[in-house]
Amino acid sequence: MRALTLIPGQNHSLALQEIDQPDCSLGHLLVRCLDLGICGTDIEIAAGNYGWAPEGKQYLVIGHEALGEIIWAPDDSGFQPGDLVVGFVRRPDPVPCPNCAAGEWDTCSNGEYVERGIKSIDGYGSEQFALASAYAIRVPLSMRATAVLVEPASIVAKAWEQIRRIGARAHWQPKCALITGAGPVGLLAALMGEQQGFDMHVFDQVETGPKPDLVRALGATYHSGKLKDLDLRPDIIIECTGAAPVILDAFALNGRNGIVCLAGLSSGQHALDFDIGEIGRRLVLENDLIFGSVNANRRHYEQAVAALRTADQLWLQRLITRRVPLEQWPEAFERQSDDIKVVIDFTG
Structure with a gap:
């Protein structure tokens, strides 16, 4: 074998x-x-x-x-x-x-x-x-062409579940969500956000090719350039790149009572000069929250299968x-x- x-x-x-x-x-x-x-x-x-x-x-x-x-x-x-x-x-x-x-x-x-x-x-x-x-x-047999995506989908299913649970700490009515990174995990996170009815935005470095097309096919808005220049204050950010500069910009971008989920793994080899005191000040004064999420358990795999089963299979195949x-x-x-x-x- x-x-x-x-x-x-x-x-x-x-x-x-x-x-x-x-x-x-x-x-x-x-x-x-x-x-x-x-x-x-x-x-x-x-x-x-x-x-x-x-x-x-x-x-x-x-x-x-x-x-x-x-x-x-x-x-x-x-x-x-x-x-x-x-x-x-x-x-x-x-x-x-x-x-x-x-x-x-x-x-x-x-x-x-x-x-x-x-x-x-x-x-x-x-x-x-x-x-x-x-x-x-x-x-399901109907997912033969796309079920290989279940494992990465389980990662973001967990991230979304954790966001909802954390958001229940207060009377929270989020409307806008941003995904950083348009790889498989980021695009699947955007898919699940669309399924929940959020105004979805996706940021990535590339300006052409399949990534922008896939985001727009979801009905979401695609952004490139510099993350810190976006005219956006999302309630939710799911960070999927693991790139230190993007992570830092994400911390400064979220709206009041915002939640930032770190789902991308960083190499840890990028030293950045930043004001941790200012980040801490914003977290406190705006009731913001930053957390990390990794792996998944059975419940998240079940959520992933449910999300992929109801998605456009042709979009998933792309x-x-x-x-x-x-x-x-x-x-x-x-x-x-x-x-x-x-x-x-x-x-x-």
């Missing part, structure tokens, strides 16, 4: 190689990989920046955004052969901590969780993989700008100017 493997921490080690068939002796689902989405995390792991192999192994099978088809399922699993499934990324820590024990493994309090294709457990980038039914969600056959997998890790979501096709 072929799989995309690498040695964590070692650049240029990513390879397509033969590995053993998955072990389903514990009653796990046996799943055939159909589509594997590639994101910035995968590219950074492939560059040797981080990643952890399973205990006792040298290599890690990468891939955490996957759509699969069940080949075999135990009778009591609730699944059957032919079902389309998406597997969750994170698994609870072995203790488990109070959050993990409550099914909120996305907020693990001791950091001992594992993540498929990232931290200490093999990912989904193999022709077949085993998947515990407790960490799988069924998707987010997938390249499908790369498995035999040509290196092309999926070579970024192109018009890329949004690149998917490796395991079915060829």
